[in-house]
Structures are given as structure tokens and as C-alpha cells.
Amino acid sequence: MESFPSTKPSSSSYSIFVAQFFLFLVCATQAIKTPFHPRDVLPLLPKEVSWPVLDYLNGAVDLLPTFVGAASSPENTAVWKGACFYENEAWMEFHNKTGSQFGGGTLHLKISKAHSWTCMDLYLFATPYRVTWDYYFVSREHTLEFEEWEGRAEYEYVKNKGVSIFLMQAGMLGTLSALWDVFPLFTNTKWGENSNLAFLKKHMGANFEARPLPWVTNITVDEIHSGDFLAISKIRGRWGGFETLEKWVSGAYAGHSAVCLRDSEGKLWVGESGHENEEGEDVVAILPWEEWWEFELNEDDSNPHIALLPLRPEIRAKFNETAAWEYALSMDGQPYGYHNLIFSWIDTINGNFPPPLDAHLVASVMTIWSQMQPTYAANMWNEALNKRLGTEVSTLLACPA
Secondary structure, X not given: OOOOOOOOOOHHHHHHHHHHHHHHHHHHOOOOOEOOXXXXXXXXXXXXXXXXXXXXXXXXXXXXXXXXXXXXXXXXXXXXXXXXXXXXXXXXXXXXXXXXXXXXXXXXXXXXXXXXXXXXEEEEEEEOOEEEEEEEOOOOEEEEEEOOOOHHHHHHHHHHHOEEEEEEOOHHHHHHHHHHHHHHHHOOOHHHHHHHHHHHXXXXXXXXXXXXXXXXXXXXXXHOOOOOEEEEEOOOHHHHHHHHHHHHHHOOOOOEEEEEEEOOOOOEEEEEEEEEOOOOOEEEEEEEHHHHHHHHHHOOOXXXXXXXXXXXXXXXXXXXXXXXXXXXXXHOOOEOOHHHHOXXXXXXXXOOOOOOOOHHHHHHHHHHHHHHOHHHHHHHHHHXXXXXXXXXXXXXXXXXX
């Protein structure tokens, strides 16, 4: 019996069509106030339709909140345009309902002019001593209570600088979608590797092209000289995710580096910072090439991409190998340079932040991270601030303003 091809579209092609049509609706209603916005009903749709649209509209950077203002008193009102509600204002009212030494406060938020009936705005509220969040669905005046300030320091801070207000521009659903994009960056899986590569391509235009097998090079160890540079890019696992974000904020295309040195007998060594010693500490180390290469080739689970960048002949002729060895040996075993890590990125007040990052957001992230990972935070910025301020404090809050 002769058979004929079916004219019924496949489920995958149908889902693609619906997703494209839905995306058209989202774009078409951006400038029109409607009873509902197509973006707001995405959770009600099948994931085959909703996730492609969300992936197009939102990305990992949508997880970053945007600073919109600070509220410190009724006389100092913050005013801004939200993602859902277009007219918003906030002010702080101090009180002492608990009878404590410094009392507390009520943050008043008046929101109005929603662009649709079904949207909502999601916010973070931060001081150097706490971070909280809330969301708003109805046009009216809302309040957020701070029952007691964490002592004189927080009271004085809020009185003079206010509670910082951050808007999650992507809304509740977009933020969840962004979390889904960020999570795999730090997983030691093929999914994580692909997510890191996709993030770098989307936000930096960087392409990491896979080399065809077999992975063979015509460069021999004998061709590596003192001063030759190793640019390393890790793309999966904890360090892969960290380096991906580091590349994005700094504009770099490598997240780690090392330098090659030959001793008087011609043996090749690698000097790098960040080697883990037997005590589990990250230190500066000088390792034999064979040991270093064996680890990177067979043990480093971050799947590093390594580029050898040799010095030009005229520069190599000027390279002072004796002085380089003297400095390397003086640094061998010293702690990893956490005190330079952030400040190699941030060296101006507000000129080093790719949107939507800004100084307010970075300060709040430091506050959050100090509460979640105090030991890691002590390495990342407490050490750096102590070095620059000439202090010896153990917490971020104790650093002088």
C-alpha cells in the first residue's frame, strides 16, 4: 500500500512556532499598557515554549540587581522607575518601638503606574549589616520593618547614607531563569563547561573553538625559554565559573597565568601563584615543568585551555634571567595575592564596571558574601583593604569608611 507523508507538524516544530509567536507578542506589547503582559503568563505555558523565550529575554547577568536609590529620611526620598511599576518612591521613618538604644525604622515604599495587571517588581534592600528582599504586586504604599538597628554603626550609616534599594530588572520569573543560567557555571560537568563557553560568547563575544583530535603540537619543551608566558583559561567547576565572571568584569580572555624559567642547568620550571600546598593553602610556587604539566594534563578537572606565548627575540634578549630567579625564589611559598585580585580589576571609583554592575552593587555583594562565606571574604577583600588602609581588622564592617 502506498503511504503518504503526514501533514501534521511535529511537536518540536509546533513548540518552536509557538515560542516565536509568543516572543513576537512580548516585543509588540513593550510600549502598550495591556491588562496582562505576555511575559507575565510564561509560567502557565509548557516549558518547551516558555524556556526558549526566557532564554532569549533573560541571561545570567539578569540575576544582578540594579541600584535605584537609597532612603534615609522623609526629607531624602528616593524616586525611580521600576520594571513593572513605573512610578516609585521610598523614604525611611526612624522609630524606637522596641525601646532599644538606637531603635529601628520603617521603610515606606509608594508604588504606582504598573504597565500591566499581572506584573510584579522584586527588590533587595541592603545596608553593610544586613540584606533582605521583598516583592510588590499591588499599587499602594508598602512598608518594610527594621525592628532594631545592629548598634550605633548601622544606625549612623542609615541616617547618613540610607538603606540601598536594588531592583531585580528581570522580575521574579526572569530572576529564576537567570539563576538557572548561573548555577551550571560552577558545576564540574559538560553542562557547566558548555554554559561557561556560552556565557563568554554571549557577553564578551569570545569563542573557544575545540581543536580537532588528536591533540598534538609540534612545539617541544626544548623550544620553551625563560620569560615565556602561559595564559590559562579554566572553563568548568568552581574555578571555571569564577574565572568566567572574572573575565566578564575585567575584559580579560584568560583567568590564570604562569611564567617559564630555566635554571643554570637548563631545567625548565614554572612559576605561578595559586598552587595548593600540602596544608591546603594557595601559595606562590615554583614547580618542575614535568610536575606542572602532568597536573594540568591529567589531574586539573577544570579542563584548562593553555596558550604558550613566547617572548619576541628582541624582548627575550633583554630578559634578566638572574633577576627573575632572585625574585621568584623570594616569593616562593608566599600566600596567593588575594590583596591584588579585586584591585587588579577595580582601580577607579566607577569606571571599571560592565553594565549592570556599579559600585553600589559591588559593595552590597561584598556585604552578602561576607555573611555567607566569611573566611573566603576575609581573603578576597579584608586582606586587600587592610593592606591599603594600614589597618588590621578581621571583618569588613570594622574597616574605616
